[in-house]
Amino acid sequence: MKIVVLVKQVPDTYGERILDPATGLVDRSGSDAVIDEIDERALEVALSYKDAHKDAEVVVLSMGSAAVTVGLRKGLAMGADSAVHVLDSALRGADVGWTSTVLAAALTATGFDLVIAGNESTDGGGGVVPAMVAERLGVPPITYLESVQISDDEVAGERGTGQGKLRVHAALPAVISITERLPEARFPKFKGIMSAKKKPFTVLSLEDLGIDPAVTFAGVGRSVVLQTTKRPARASGKKIVDEGNAGVELADFLVAGHLI
Amino acid sequence: MYALTEEQESLVDAVRDFASSALAPHAIEWDQNKHFPVDVLREAGELGLGGIYAKEDVGGSGLTRSDAVLIFEELAKGDTTIAAYISIHNMVVWMIDTFGNDEQRHRWVPPLASMEQLGSYCLTEPDAGSDAAALTTSAVRDGDDYVINGVKQFISGAGSSSVYVVMARTGGAGPQGISAIVVPAGTAGLSYGANEKKMGWNAQPTRQVIFDNVRIPVNNRLGDEGTGFHIAMKGLNGGRINMGACSLGGAQWALDQAVHYLKERKAFGKLLVELQSLLFTLADMETELQAARGLLRRAAWALDTNAPNVVSLCAMAKRFATDASFTAANAALQLHGGYGYLADYGIEKVVRDLRVHQILEGTNEIMRLIVGRALVDDAA
Numbered sequence: 031m032k033i034v035v036l037v038k039q040v041p042d043t044y045g046e047r048i049l050d051p052a053t054g055l056v057d058r059s060g061s062d063a064v065i066d067e068i069d070e071r072a073l074e075v076a077l078s079y080k081d082a083h084k085d086a087e088v089v090v091l092s093m094g095s096a097a098v099t100v101g102l103r104k105g106l107a108m109g110a111d112s113a114v115h116v117l118d119s120a121l122r123g124a125d126v127g128w129t130s131t132v133l134a135a136a137l138t139a140t141g142f143d144l145v146i147a148g149n150e151s152t153d154g155g156g157g158v159v160p161a162m163v164a165e166r167l168g169v170p171p172i173t174y175l176e177s178v179q180i181s182d183d184e185v186a187g188e189r190g191t192g193q194g195k196l197r198v199h200a201a202l203p204a205v206i207s208i209t210e211r212l213p214e215a216r217f218p219k220f221k222g223i224m225s226a227k228k229k230p231f232t233v234l235s236l237e238d239l240g241i242d243p244a245v246t247f248a249g250v251g252r253s254v255v256l257q258t259t260k261r262p263a264r265a266s267g268k269k270i271v272d273e274g275n276a277g278v279e280l281a282d283f284l285v286a287g288h289l290i
Numbered sequence: 291m292y293a294l295t296e297e298q299e300s301l302v303d304a305v306r307d308f309a310s311s312a313l314a315p316h317a318i319e320w321d322q323n324k325h326f327p328v329d330v331l332r333e334a335g336e337l338g339l340g341g342i343y344a345k346e347d348v349g350g351s352g353l354t355r356s357d358a359v360l361i362f363e364e365l366a367k368g369d370t371t372i373a374a375y376i377s378i379h380n381m382v383v384w385m386i387d388t389f390g391n392d393e394q395r396h397r398w399v400p401p402l403a404s405m406e407q408l409g410s411y412c413l414t415e416p417d418a419g420s421d422a423a424a425l426t427t428s429a430v431r432d433g434d435d436y437v438i439n440g441v442k443q444f445i446s447g448a449g450s451s452s453v454y455v456v457m458a459r460t461g462g463a464g465p466q467g468i469s470a471i472v473v474p475a476g477t478a479g480l481s482y483g484a485n486e487k488k489m490g491w492n493a494q495p496t497r498q499v500i501f502d503n504v505r506i507p508v509n510n511r512l513g514d515e516g517t518g519f520h521i522a523m524k525g526l527n528g529g530r531i532n533m534g535a536c537s538l539g540g541a542q543w544a545l546d547q548a549v550h551y552l553k554e555r556k557a558f559g560k561l562l563v564e565l566q567s568l569l570f571t572l573a574d575m576e577t578e579l580q581a582a583r584g585l586l587r588r589a590a591w592a593l594d595t596n597a598p599n600v601v602s603l604c605a606m607a608k609r610f611a612t613d614a615s616f617t618a619a620n621a622a623l624q625l626h627g628g629y630g631y632l633a634d635y636g637i638e639k640v641v642r643d644l645r646v647h648q649i650l651e652g653t654n655e656i657m658r659l660i661v662g663r664a665l666v667d668d669a670a
């Protein structure tokens with residue numbers, strides 16, 4: 031079983047996250063770059079399968095700037111067997127269309143039985159890359175899984191809907207994305223950290239993947255950031271005074287915010 | 291020497307994750323309730339903290355002393371007491387791994403490296419502290435066994451540990467008459483005193499270890515008969531720089547708290563940080579701690595490379611780092627005013643914890659003795 035985990039490097043959500051209004055790009059120098067937490071959980075799904083199936087192979091794959099090396103090394107320290115980094119300056123500011131094309135090409139190059147991604151990133155938040163990757167690879171996507179079972183030829187799990195749960199399954203090869211319902215990732219151990227540098231680490235350019243942007247993306251739509259607006263300063267919270275129906279009001283408030 | 295390697299950065303990150311999630315949120319409560327969190331130590335073992343510089347064939351992490359000082363500084367930011375206990379445990383593991391034969395290493399190190407079992411270092415006695423070579427606990431040969439009698443004082447982890455490395459007299463007076471013997475918990479005749487009531491280090495037990503005709507096979511001895519004092523002192527070189535690093539971590543944490551506090555607290559219509567005398571206090575704390583960090587890393591490097599002046603460098607690093615860190619932590623308490631004295635802020639705990647680092651693993655007077663003697667002897 032070869033599992034490829036898609037990991038994206040994002041600005042740490044603890045810090046201030048800044049968009050550069052001139053370019054419409056995320057100012058990546060403005061905050062610490064870390065692996066998106068949801069992608070660490072995706073890696074944990076793969077690693078816990080590997081714990082029980084020693085012959086499984088786990089690859090971490092990321093497309094991003096040179097800084098991604100650190101995140102991929104952390105993935106190796108946690109227990110992934112190898113890392114693939116798609117690095118090419120032509121990809122700066124890639125949108126979901128480009129990103130999914132490039133990831134699909136890289137996955138074709140590495141080969142896979144199962145691809146595991148996060149449901150949506152904390153920076154772009156498109157929530158579409160895994161499905162688009164699956165579409166381009168011609169394999170089934172099952173997204174937003176809240177639980178995952180992997181067997182030799184099938185992946186299954188539960189997918190939450192507003193009203194209930196769907197049990198879904200797909201034959202392998204397939205692409206899945208997972209939600210925060212899945213467990214937090216393990217800590218890297220000292221031994222993992224020290225062996226990470228000895229594990230295979232492949233850097234691929236667009237040329238290596240046989241992609242010439244001028245040809246591959248010619249005439250393809252491209253999202254461009256026209257305008258950015260700063261998040262408004264946090265308004266003061268809403269106070270509910272109990273006049274006998276505070277419980278109902280609280281529940282209404284939470285329902286309106288899709289929190290329950 | 292000054293830049294960390296990529297691996298060292300990752301090791302420190304991993305320790306930070308562990309210390310901030312598994313230790314820091316509980317440190318005050320463990321101190322107040324005198325709780326020794328053996329379950330959390332097991333998690334520390336999973337990370338690789340149980341045998342930091344033990345070899346990998348017996349489950350150790352195979353890291354260097356230079357890595358270890360970075361690790362202990364970061365760990366102590368979460369809980370100084372637990373970090374210091376982990377240092378003592380590692381000293382025991384290293385002694386067995388280094389001076390034990392292969393059979394002994396494979397028997398004792400793996401469960402210690404995973405911290406499923408804990409270790410204690412038994413040198414001090416009621417009447418032999420700084421002058422440890424005057425110890426009187428005896429191990430008398432009887433066939434293939436030693437019969438041990440005596441009392442060890444101030445033993446960290448005692449009662450919770452599974453493995454006791456005991457320095458006992460197998461020969462005549464002085465350091466050459468001492469051997470290092472591994473005594474497993476549960477051996478008949480082995481018992482423990484009450485948990486001492488202490489100023490700090492409350493989250494780990496300190497007890498007497500009492501030997502009443504404790505019969506131990508001769509093949510539990512590490513190295514040759516008469517080498518025990520040498521083994522014990524070798525262990526302390528690394529122990530001392532770890533204690534320095536634990537002090538540094540606690541003090542650095544206290545300094546960081548003080549900086550935040552002075553940037554928020556107002557008096558006489560100004561933020562406290564705008565008062566130059568307080569700013570200078572912060573500057574002095576920072577400078578002293580950076581100097582301690584430099585000296586600790588130099589001593590760790592000396593230990594890694596087996597430099598000729600290693601004993602003296604470890605002693606001066608321990609002396610300087612534990613003194614500078616205690617002074618800085620105490621200054622952080624002062625800068626917090628009355629709040630610094632409250633348990634909730636965690637600062638007074640660090641001050642209490644760091645105080646004992648100036649006393650144990652060789653008092654700071656003994657450190658001066660080592661440095662001074664080496665200086666004078668070298669000049670001769």
Ligand SMILES: Cc1cc2nc3c(=O)[nH]c(=O)nc-3n(C[C@H](O)[C@H](O)[C@H](O)COP(=O)(O)OP(=O)(O)OC[C@H]3O[C@@H](n4cnc5c(N)ncnc54)[C@H](O)[C@@H]3O)c2cc1C
Pocket residue numbers: 036037038039049054055056057066068069072091092093094122123124125126127129133146147148149150151153154155156157158159160255
């Ligand atoms: C205003 C704005 C500015 C931006 N600026 C930049 C920029 O300067 N530089 C830049 O690189 N991006 C930038 N982006 C991000 C980029 O356009 C998309 O976010 C990116 O193509 C992925 O889409 P997503 O984050 O919405 O993915 P989602 O669909 O939300 O991601 C879901 C999952 O797909 C996987 N995945 C997504 N992207 C990658 C990846 N690159 N490698 C591996 N796995 C991945 C992960 O598993 C992730 O959890 C910007 C986005 C916006 C909205």
Ligand SMILES: Cc1cc2nc3c(=O)[nH]c(=O)nc-3n(C[C@H](O)[C@H](O)[C@H](O)COP(=O)(O)OP(=O)(O)OC[C@H]3O[C@@H](n4cnc5c(N)ncnc54)[C@H](O)[C@@H]3O)c2cc1C
Pocket residue numbers: 378410411412413414418419420421443444445446447488491496646649650651652653654655656659
């Ligand atoms: C909380 C705690 C935990 C401990 N854990 C352990 C442990 O796990 N294992 C272990 O073996 N021991 C342990 N110890 C013991 C510790 O190492 C000793 O307390 C220390 O070595 C000092 O010995 P002492 O208390 O007998 O003081 P003494 O040796 O009696 O010293 C009293 C004073 O005299 C000074 N002094 C003594 N000789 C000289 C000299 N020649 N020149 C100048 N000044 C001198 C000392 O510096 C000190 O200030 C622990 C102690 C404490 C408090």
